Amino acid sequence: MSESAIEALILSTSTMKSQYGPLVGAIDEGTSSCRFIVFSASTGKLVAKHQIALSQSFPNEGWVEQDPMEILSVVNGTMEACVEKLKDQGIEPSDIVAVGLTNQRESTIVWDKLTGEPLYNSIVWSDARTTVTLDKILEVVPNKNKNYLAPLCGLPLSPYFSALKINWLMNNVPKVKQAIDEGRCCFGTVDTWVIWNLTGGKDGGKYVTDVSNASRTMLMNIETLQWDPMLCGV
Structure with missing residues (x-):
């Protein structure tokens, strides 16, 4: 900067x-x-x-x-x-x-916290590559109900939100899986990526978000306002 x-x-x-x-x-x-x-x-x-x-x-x-x-x-x-x-x-x-x-909120970025380098391009909110993944998930959801997780996260199951984008990155980008296994992978919506870099990046940048962004990931419990272990596990 x-x-x-x-x-x-x-x-x-x-x-x-x-x-x-x-x-x-x-x-x-x-x-x-x-x-x-x-x-x-x-x-x-x-x-x-x-x-x-x-x-x-x-x-x-x-x-x-x-x-x-x-x-x-x-x-x-x-x-x-x-x-x-x-x-x-x-x-x-x-x-x-x-x-x-x-x-822009649902767009998803993963990067190496030790080097500060992105591990893949930002997958934009409008990206639809996880449609097939969604279809597979709905096969095991009662009545293929897209609102099955809505009581927890407030959102329907959809390629639009960050969770399925993260799943795709974990399963399709070897650098991402390796970084996760080695404990050096950071995920964030665009706010997190920008703030982390503006406040120091790999040299102590602030790794933060807010509820308006976190609530669009499908990973935050809308009652506790915390990352939900069950949602993250899905």
């Missing part, structure tokens, strides 16, 4: 120099593009923004993937551009006191 982007994430306790007072940044990481937007914390007034397109690849029919490293590059690029736009207005990047993140 570049020095200018890091500056934009530092919490400042100094006297605010801009006419807007303290600022808040927002990372909006979508499927087709990423935006970084800076607002006045007191008025909500837009101060700066920048947007960069994201590419997608389609290796097979029904498959949709993205490069996790491109996602990071675009996130950093939007922040760096906003830092320059703030400076052009005579505003110090250190006036940014907090940064929030919104993102």
